[in-house]
Amino acid sequence: MDLNLKNKVIIITGGSKGIGEAITRLASDEGAVPVIAGRNRETGESLLSELKDKGRQAHFIEVELGTKESCQLVVNETLKKFGRIDALVNNAGANDSIGLEHGSPEKFLGSLFNNLYHYYYLAHYCLDELKKSKGSIVNISSKTAITGQGNTSGYAASKGAQLALTREWAVELLKYGIRVNAVIPAEVMTPLYRNWINTFADPEEKLKKITKNIPLGNRMTTSGEIASMVVYLISEQASHITGQWIFVDGGYVHLDRALSAAE
Numbered sequence: 001m002d003l004n005l006k007n008k009v010i011i012i013t014g015g016s017k018g019i020g021e022a023i024t025r026l027a028s029d030e031g032a033v034p035v036i037a038g039r040n041r042e043t044g045e046s047l048l049s050e051l052k053d054k055g056r057q058a059h060f061i062e063v064e065l066g067t068k069e070s071c072q073l074v075v076n077e078t079l080k081k082f083g084r085i086d087a088l089v090n091n092a093g094a095n096d097s098i099g100l101e102h103g104s105p106e107k108f109l110g111s112l113f114n115n116l117y118h119y120y121y122l123a124h125y126c127l128d129e130l131k132k133s134k135g136s137i138v139n140i141s142s143k144t145a146i147t148g149q150g151n152t153s154g155y156a157a158s159k160g161a162q163l164a165l166t167r168e169w170a171v172e173l174l175k176y177g178i179r180v181n182a183v184i185p186a187e188v189m190t191p192l193y194r195n196w197i198n199t200f201a202d203p204e205e206k207l208k209k210i211t212k213n214i215p216l217g218n219r220m221t222t223s224g225e226i227a228s229m230v231v232y233l234i235s236e237q238a239s240h241i242t243g244q245w246i247f248v249d250g251g252y253v254h255l256d257r258a259l260s261a262a263e
């Protein structure tokens, strides 16, 4: 299957680590031009130079995405460098444990800035270019929006809002032929996930308990498996898919967790 992504310019937020890194790598393997927008200079520059060493076109913009100005800068710099935008992958975020009982209104708002507002800002500033390219948007959400997790109100609210915005934008942008979809991971071993699991007294024991409950294969989803879905969704092969929430989670959210692959 030819995804026909050659020379398509894709903005990927948080695109140098974890799930975002896998999306950047796969998009680049498919001939697209990834623009990594993220705050981590070390991983951003290292991935950029690796891609350039392979003769690939790519760009890294070091940016903390929490303000509308920084999101505007990402779009302007992308246009200055490549003159077009074909897709936006809103991915950057962190499960930051801002709860109800032990959180605060200020911390809750801070979590929305870190996790939610830049999804809207970037879509807003990319829109004129997406209209020209009949491009598409993929929002990376989280199972937390559907199942809850406890002690993470800011993150869960952001992830739920991203799902609502996916449907809302899919409707609003029908007239331009711009498709908008969400991908919902559950348990993926990334640097973010590793930090979270390490907060438990016995991280490996906790990991065993989690993977035992993942129906398909009793294992974590890989970043590459998330990336395959995202890269497919931004391609023309997904030309009649819009407004969808796609769970790439080994059946974790929807299947009976009492089932086991071994039975």
Ligand code: NAP
Pocket (backbone or CB within 6 Å): 013, 014, 015, 016, 017, 018, 019, 020, 037, 038, 039, 040, 043, 063, 064, 065, 066, 091, 092, 093, 094, 095, 113, 114, 115, 140, 141, 142, 143, 184, 185, 186, 187, 188, 189, 190, 191, 192, 193
């Ligand atoms: P990760 O390993 O921490 O990678 C995320 C990258 O985004 C990091 O480089 C991070 O920078 C950057 N970033 C985060 N917030 C940013 C901001 N406000 N401005 C600029 N850069 C920012 O995380 P991940 O696990 O790959 O998660 C990626 C997405 O998947 C997130 O939206 C997350 O909610 C979602 N997700 C992940 C899982 C999972 O199991 N891993 C499950 C459900 C949903 P730093 O390196 O400086 O932190």
